[in-house]
Amino acid sequence: MKEDSINSGRVQKAPENFLTQSGIKEVFAQGKKGRRDFIRNAFAAAAAGAAAPMAMAQGNPVPTEGGDPNILNLPEHTTGLGQGVAVEGYGKPSKFEANLQRRQSPGLTQTTQASVSFAPLQSLFGIVTPSGLHFERHHQGWWDIDPSKHRFMINGMVKKNMVFTMDEIMRLPSVSRFHFIECGANTAVDWGNVAVPTVQYTHGMLSCSEFTGVPLITLLELAGVDLKNGKFVLAEGGDGSSMTRTIPMSLITSGEVIVAYGQNGEMLRPENGYPLRLVVPGVQGVSWVKYLRRVEVGDKPYASKDEAIHYMDLQPGGLHRQYTNLQEVKSVVTTPSGGQVLLDKGFYNITGLAWSGKGKIKRVDVSTDGGRNWRQARLETPVLSKALSRFNIDWVWDGKPAIIQSRAQDETGHVQPTYQQLRSVRGTRSIYHNNAIQSWLVQENGEVKNVQVS
Numbered sequence: 420m421k422e423d424s425i426n427s428g429r430v431q432k433a434p435e436n437f438l439t440q441s442g443i444k445e446v447f448a449q450g451k452k453g454r455r456d457f458i459r460n461a462f463a464a465a466a467a468g469a470a471a472p473m474a475m476a477q478g479n480p481v482p483t484e485g486g487d488p489n490i491l492n493l494p495e496h497t498t499g500l501g502q503g504v505a506v507e508g509y510g511k512p513s514k515f516e517a518n519l520q521r522r523q524s525p526g527l528t529q530t531t532q533a534s535v536s537f538a539p540l541q542s543l544f545g546i547v548t549p550s551g552l553h554f555e556r557h558h559q560g561w562w563d564i565d566p567s568k569h570r571f572m573i574n575g576m577v578k579k580n581m582v583f584t585m586d587e588i589m590r591l592p593s594v595s596r597f598h599f600i601e602c603g604a605n606t607a608v609d610w611g612n613v614a615v616p617t618v619q620y621t622h623g624m625l626s627c628s629e630f631t632g633v634p635l636i637t638l639l640e641l642a643g644v645d646l647k648n649g650k651f652v653l654a655e656g657g658d659g660s661s662m663t664r665t666i667p668m669s670l671i672t673s674g675e676v677i678v679a680y681g682q683n684g685e686m687l688r689p690e691n692g693y694p695l696r697l698v699v700p701g702v703q704g705v706s707w708v709k710y711l712r713r714v715e716v717g718d719k720p721y722a723s724k725d726e727a728i729h730y731m732d733l734q735p736g737g738l739h740r741q742y743t744n745l746q747e748v749k750s751v752v753t754t755p756s757g758g759q760v761l762l763d764k765g766f767y768n769i770t771g772l773a774w775s776g777k778g779k780i781k782r783v784d785v786s787t788d789g790g791r792n793w794r795q796a797r798l799e800t801p802v803l804s805k806a807l808s809r810f811n812i813d814w815v816w817d818g819k820p821a822i823i824q825s826r827a828q829d830e831t832g833h834v835q836p837t838y839q840q841l842r843s844v845r846g847t848r849s850i851y852h853n854n855a856i857q858s859w860l861v862q863e864n865g866e867v868k869n870v871q872v873s
């Protein structure tokens with residue numbers, strides 16, 4: 420694998436960035452007593468083990484009592500004058516983070532103009548996806564639409580058809596909420612037993628943002644929606660893909676569906692639907708119609724092309740499941756994950772993401788022996804409904820092959836299935852909506868690989 424084709428992630432970077440003598444002190448000062456001893460013992464065990472000389476040769480990843488003499492070298496930045504602020508400008512990441520990129524999957528046909536880019540989940544912290552790293556899925560390319568020319572229309576089973584400008588929408592009462600968006604085709608190639616190398620490609624059609632906008636129900640009420648007969652809404656995008664999706668009215672009357680213009684504190688990015696997109700919490704990405712230009716209220720599902728041909732689940736026995744509305748409970752370990760290399764045995768923080776279209780994550784368990792034994796991971800705050808949740812758990816790698824998995828449970832009691840369980844219900848010919856447990860094999864040389872465990 421070419422260096423630039425994967426982001427090797429924090430496992431390799433940790434010794435340099437965090438495990439200097441002073442870094443260790445900081446970590447210990449923040450930790451609780453029990454945890455502190457656990458981490459200290461893990462390092463001590465690694466230092467005493469046979470691998471210690473190799474660790475030294477590789478640049479001292481295990482901190483030693485003596486300290487790192489580099490602390491006494493005063494680099495230029497401690498004495499010189501730093502750069503001044505630009506008169507105006509939009510901030511960028513450090514040049515040392517240039518490997519942090521959205522990427523095309525090696526598991527898909529390579530084209531000069533890709534229609535999907537994957538988010539680098541292995542390098543993200545917390546639950547929010549920076550807007551510039553949000554995955555993208557375009558059926559017919561993206562546009563940077565002039566908001567002053569954009570119009571949004573409501574018609575169908577309403578008292579009066581209405582057309583809104585962006586200014587008119589942005590004057591209305593708004594809400595801001597964190598939600599994940601996951602393409603129904605996320606993890607699709609793994610369903611077919613194709614092992615793409617990294618978590619960016621297995622799970623990277625997934626992102627989480629704070630979205631701001633007007634609840635769709637507010638706009639429908641302005642138009643005098645007929646809630647007695649109007650049971651569905653058709654949402655239509657303003658790009659050339661004729662993206663139209665049916666949304667059940669029950670999701671809208673609950674106030675959850677948002678006509679959004681904001682993403683992570685600023686206007687939506689053009690790739691993500693600027694200036695207006697539908698946010699349909701818990702529902703697969705395709706229903707989050709971008710460049711939103713119209714909603715129509717009707718009394719039955721519309722069976723549009725993206726509902727009758729695409730995004731259907733072929734079931735055993737030849738039946739199709741249509742209108743899969745909720746993304747079911749799912750999780751993935753993002754570090755250690757495929758393409759990363761563990762430098763030495765000893766302490767590691769296993770971290771990952773969990774989410775459910777049905778509500779909040781209740782619990783995540785982690786196994787390091789391919790599912791025989793499980794330990795409960797720590798869920799970090801905030802744990803929000805239909806948003807990504809971050810989990811962490813301590814691990815001491817003994818240098819032997821290990822299979823790392825995570826298994827999430829949501830507040831409705833649903834538990835993430837194994838591949839075997841999923842295939843026994845859904846068959847082997849499906850593409851969409853794969854929420855099976857992901858397995859990462861840590862090999863003896865420290866390299867982590869995508870594997871399937873049945």
Ligand SMILES: Nc1nc2c(c(=O)[nH]1)N[C@H]1C(S)=C(S)[C@@H](COP(=O)(O)O)O[C@H]1N2
Pocket residue numbers: 553554555556557558559600601602603655656657658660662690691692703704705706707708709710711
């Ligand atoms: N107008 C329009 N809306 C669209 C699409 C599109 O191609 N055009 N793609 C859909 C699909 S399949 C997904 S997964 C999400 C992706 O949203 P993102 O590009 O912001 O990640 O947008 C959905 N909304």
Ligand SMILES: [Mo]
Pocket residue numbers: 556602603604704705
């Ligand atoms: Mo999608």
